[in-house]
Amino acid sequence: MQVRSASTITVSLLPFLWIAALPAQQPDPSAVIRDLEAANVSLHNNLVEYTNTEHYAVYRGNDQAHPSAEMTVRVTYRKGAGKKYTILSQSGSAIILKYGLHPLLENEKAINDPARVAESWFTSANYEMQLKPGVTRVIDGRTCLAVAISPRHKAPNLVEGTLWVDAHDHTLVEVDGVASKKPSVFAGTTKMTRHYVKMTGYAMATHAHAESSSFFFGRTAVTIDYSDYQFQFRRPQ
Secondary structure (H helix, E strand, C coil): CCCCCHHHHHHHHHHHHHHHHCCCCCCHHHHHHHHHHHHHHHHHEEEEEEEEEEEEEEEECCCCCCCCCEEEEEEEEEEEEEEEEEEEEECCCHHHHHHHHHHHHHHHEEECCCHHHHCCCCCCCCCEEEEEEEEEEEEEEEEEEEEEEEEEECCCCCCEEEEEEEECCCEEEEEEEEEEECCCCCCCCEEEEEEEECCCCEEEEEEEEEEEEECCCCEEEEEEEEEEEEEECCCCC
């Protein structure tokens, strides 16, 4: 039996130790942003129709267990027509329903108007976007990269914050930030988070949380849960 010295073994391992010490391959920032933009365009071009169910809940003050108002709606999106909301049920404060949730649905319809919908996309036309070097986070078992976003103009539906995208396919996983413009003079800064899951190849929202505080209304939080997606895509040519 041949006996190898410790020094010989150490020398033979050096190439492997050197490889292990190399930094992980850094993602191409332009590729990450390019893939984000391409996903928006592809979804818009190929999605003919979808339906889903959305449940809205409004919480006031420090009570996050008992909503002050709730609403469940069925959403129908059609290419070229935008979104239609059908209220399935609603309960709680009539004031919050009338002056909070109903206007919220109208705002969502306006944002998704075919003539305006592209103004809300995460693209370089609407945002300055920059990959944060070395910043990662694991979300639902997916390693994600951080992309800093800053709107090119102020609007309540545009977010100042961070996009978290899947490190492997650059699919959007989460957005965290604040609305770049207050929705009204009575509302405070709105902080928001929206979570996405990959469905039929595209990132679709599954949960959102928005929170604001003001002198007049105090602390208000709104959660939205998205479920029961049904899709219809354009047939391949």
